[in-house]
Amino acid sequence: MTTRIYFCVLFLTIQAFAYGQGLKIEGTVTAEDDGQPLAGASVVLLGTNRGVNTDAEGKFQITLNKAEDSLQISYYGYLSQVVKPSRQRLLNIQLVADAQSLDDVVVIGYGRMRKSDLTGSVYSVRGDDLVKNPAANPLQALQGKVPGVQISSASGNPGESPIVRIRGIATLLGGAGPVFVVDGVILDDISFLNSGDIESIEVLKDASATAIYGTRGANGVIIISTKRGVAGKPRVQFSASHSLESVANQIDLLNGREFAAVVNEIAPATYNNIDLLPNVDWQDLIFQDNAPIQQYELSTSGAEGRHSYYLGGSYYRQEGVIERSAYERITLKLNNSFKATSFLTLGNNLTFSQERKEFGPNVVASAYRAWPTNEPLDDEGNFLEVMGSGNPIAALNFGENYNRRLRAIANLYAEVKFLKDFTFRSSYQADLAYTKSTFFSPVFFVSPTQQNETSDLAKTARDEATWIFENTLRYNKNLENHRFEVLAGYTAQSTKREGLTGTIENLLRERPEFYYLDAGDGTTIDAFNNLESFAYISYLFRFNYVLKDRYLFTATFRRDGSSKFGPENRYGNFPALALGWRLSEEPFLQSFSALSNLKLRASWGINGNDQIPFRSRFARVNGNSLEAVFGQDESLFPGATLADAGNPDLQWEDTETIDIGLEFGFFDNKLTGEIDYFNKRTNRVLVPLLLPAHFGNGPFRRVVFNAADIRNVGLEFFVNWKEQRGDFVYSISLLGSRLRNETLDIGAADEFIQDGSLGNGQLVTRTETGIPVGSFYGFKVAGVFQNEEELGQFPTLSGQRVGDLRYEDINGDGTINTDDRTILGSYIPDYLFGFNFSVGYKGFTLDADIQGQQGNEIYNGKRAVRPELYNYEGYIRDRWTGEGTSDTQPRLTTGGVNYSPSDWFIEDGSFLRLRSLTLSYDFSSSLVRRLRMQDVRLFLRGTNLYTLSRFSGYSPELASANVLSSGIDLGTYPITSVYTIGLNISL
């Protein structure tokens, strides 16, 4: 009985009983640990449906039927107690917190659920694990922690969001990342969140768990719950850490002497006295060691009476290892919940953040290319011309790019409990973001190829707003052998994103005070402005049924309407069904005392993906770059015409997933684990196809159709061992997954999608029927032409000479041509694994997280792009110099035929990385109490300390948001090793 009416009714009834034969009892319910009253605890007369809730002071009154009656007192997160008042009129009940039960509740879509009742594949990570990484983005702490989830840093650029792939890649053009749900608000990015504010992260993987998110759930869902105030003494927490980051390794490039010798081989007598040449290590010059990261957090939380609150603030600042790259973030978090009446709760979750990111030009590639025989500066400090692709130090000096993003996420909600088992919740949510970017390039001259004749300024403002209105009605019923939950809901969302960009040249002065369009030459102004807008309407439904705590059943249904699709295809239905069987609860397994949990579950369901541009369905008329030029003075006359063909029949991609899982626990759950098999097939995947040319869409222009099919099949597991022996606590967990990704159908016979642009015209990936998405594609090297005889004996490409790579004649037709290109590998790893280890003795704890992947390839694109003479990697030392000298490395060339896409550029991307190693010390409680504190913890941590990998670049962890073109290293900002010292204090 949760509502006031019933309380009133009950009160009257109690009054009636009091005057009758009933026995009136009064009492207080408090928490055992800190003595704080527990408001809203349920007090039920055992064997009846009659009961009351405690008020804000934890007090209650109830009338017994007879003196022998018992009362059951329960409160969320505490162990239930049954008391027999006997003749006692005043009860004082202390409930003991149930650590176990807190752990056992997981957050799922639009609700919470006991872990034991789950039928879906949901992996839960608690807050403590999330703050183990000095990274700005909370997702980085999940690397190697969740089976079947690949989280990769696209680069080491400060503030860069990692790329997340849950159970493979199920789309080609659409967004392939999961959707995030932060305190109920659906988002596509969480860089604004401070890890310290997070209570838990739940990763929903199978359709039983994700189907409730309909068209948003196909790539998995990550639910993030932020901290709330809990009853008890208010908590104040402070933490500070300071880190130093450095590049972990350097690429083996030729030094000045070696390079000069090589140049002399290409163009004899270029350098006469090699020993007098400069010997410039460009990597040393662009990377700074011990770049600092600072992090501070302060929060307070608690619950008093009707009100619970959490207030947190944080500051994060990271200087990059390359000058002019930095990231700074300030966050403010405020969560409130207010029990207005016994049946009405109002609350809010608010997050406000400001991120400021500075990113210089990508000098990693230019440092890789720069000649080590060129000095960066002359004696007067002027920049000198550097051969290769410009002077990297000068490039750093002549370009200012930064942006600032303000973001506010709000969720205001009201929850009404009525008719005993019903809860109605209505929430209004907003996700507002405003981003302002500035790009400035001054006038400079370093060399004819590195100069800027007029100063350039570009300013962009982007205004994004999403509104969600969400209403759910929940019915919960717990009977002796049956538990039901029925959820029905309705949500509507509207999103608008407007961008405004202006560019101008010739600023009055080259100082930040002049980085405004008004400071430029008005005749050079150019502006762009557009709006993206879409909306959703969704109906959702879920039915959960648990019979005898053993047999579990879940049915989910969502109907989504999306404005991205035409009226005919607007709505989609996304059902899911799941069954679970807790074998360990069966009588026949009760005799196995070692077994503490055994659950078998199976699910089937369909999800959608609608992450496509909102206007793809329209055939559009616009006037972008359609001018005619007339007259001797060459004036532009604006034009407009049918510019982009649309496809009015577009619909979402749908992903059908089957998941079979086994969960187990032995020896009082000291040993726990889970194994899941999944088979995920995505149909109607959007794919760009050619239409007959007579439609007039233009050369090689494609139109997207729902025509491809992709399958991801995999197996994932984790096992965890946790034990305490006296003062000695330790835990070990091991997790891994196997994935097979295959494009089942690309939508048309002999079709393929080429991508993987190296920027020099070469496209090195291909997606076609029967192979993984975005596979590397090119020639296979069979050897090196050792002599003229071999050159005559084997088929050649035009221009090939002795010492060049000999490509395999794949189709055996006696010639080498484009038909001999083949699949060379995939960036998608076959195996992902993680190994986490923790040991504690008294106050000391040592944690180690190891993460790895195996079976993926990397295309070393930076090595392949050679339009002119660049510095070389060390492999050139092993080059072919005459018959029999090498059968793998060709002769020395500055470019040309050996640089055609081939497996000469493919490297093994497998790695094993010591992600973090932490030593922490909790100061003894007596000392801490004397300082009037609760906990004081000091820690030392190393991140990315060691990587075992055969890859020749900075880091084998490469990722790209574009699933058709990933795992290509074109000079990626390196991922760093970080050393951190930190302090956590709670009062």
Add this chain to the structure above:
Amino acid sequence: MQKYPLTTLSQLFLLTLCLSFSACREDFLEIGLFAELEETNFMQSESDARLATNAIYNVLREWRYHGGFPIIDIMSDDAGKGSNPTDGIQILAFDDFTFTPDAASVSGWYSQLYVGVKRANLVINRTPEITDMSELSKAQLIGEARFLRALTYFQLVRVYGDVPLILTVNPERKVARTPANEVYDLIIEDLQYAAENLLERSDYPAEELGRATRGAAKGLLAKVYLFRSDFANAEKFALEVINSAEYSLDPDFANALSATGEFGSGSLFEVGATDDGFTQGGHQYGNTQGIRGTPDRGWGFNRPTYDLIQAFDSDDPRMDATIAFLGEMLGGIVLQGDPTTPDTVYFEGTNQIKELECYNQKAWTPGTTPLASWDHNVRMLRYADVLLIAAEALNENSKANEALVYLNQVRERARGGNPNTLPEIMETDQTALRQLIWEERRLELALEQHRFFDLVRTGQAATVLGPLGFVAGKHELFPIPQSEIDLSEGTLSQNPGW
């Protein structure tokens, strides 16, 4: 007491539901476009029609509208691939006739031409439905669109032969090829309409030079008839252009093709461009053929052959105006060329010159950066061409003496006052004169994308191009792109020999 709060709750619930359903109205999900129109809403006013017409001209500035790489000249005896030996290696296949139906240049050109057809069809089909527009304005814009559609189909039919004849904006997916003579019927019909409805060149203000004119329509009509071997009509329309007194030859041949001669008196139809990227009005045609190396003006494709150099009389001023040689002074800079390109290539084992490093000077634009070369205006129809069409048609119509008038006009201008070259031709034997006119066409119009078509039209292709790899009965036409044949699922046939 029991009822009151329940009612409140119900009300709250109902209120929320109402709010929900107000959002639930169907139009909540009906979100259209911003800053763009849906196709079905386009061309509702005269202003729309003008924009749509300008957008047809825009396609003429697209790189692939003229074949992308200058393949049609590279396939002739006038030019080789050019650039350096490794750049654009796939284009060599057009030099030695080894290209295949799946070559990107084959499908790219075809597709780009159909963009022109679509944009023209839009104006032709939807302008008549506009209510608030005078019939005169309509006829003018439709005339321009029909001229441009004819120009585009003329290219399609000469390159690919029978092609799908598309006259609507949203055609069927499967359209069979229409026989070339029916495509020509449409071209002639379009040009006749244009000739009747367009203004003369002199009626346009100077700032709108470049729009299709009556003279351009008639000149092109003459050319189309020439390609149909309808010499009576070719003569008729060529003479109408000549007698209109709208055009004259620029006394300086070099100037006629240079930047200063753009939209000059001898230009019937040319494509305007600015010295900037495509989106700012530039055209990559000149950049593709621009001098490679020093001075850096482009990629250096379409290298004039040694054969072409030798075809010129050494005193013919057109040779210097057509070919940029190493060591020549252009725009104040000595042309040094590309370091990775050999200055001279000899036939293997001989000292006989095969190729000299040189460039197409007709695509040259002065300036200081490679972007300057985007400024080049492609001359699609010149008065000299019309004069030579007149000469050829008159000769075929047994009017040799009249033919000589026009042939000698061209030579006289070319001579540039130099009495030692290009003597006046007096030949009246039809066969001999025909040959002389053809030779004149080659020299006058070299590297302007006419030679290959003329060789095929005059039946000389097998003889002239045979040694280069041309196969008679096959290479007269390009293949229909393989991708089109595949997509058509049997609707499209391939050209003979492919």
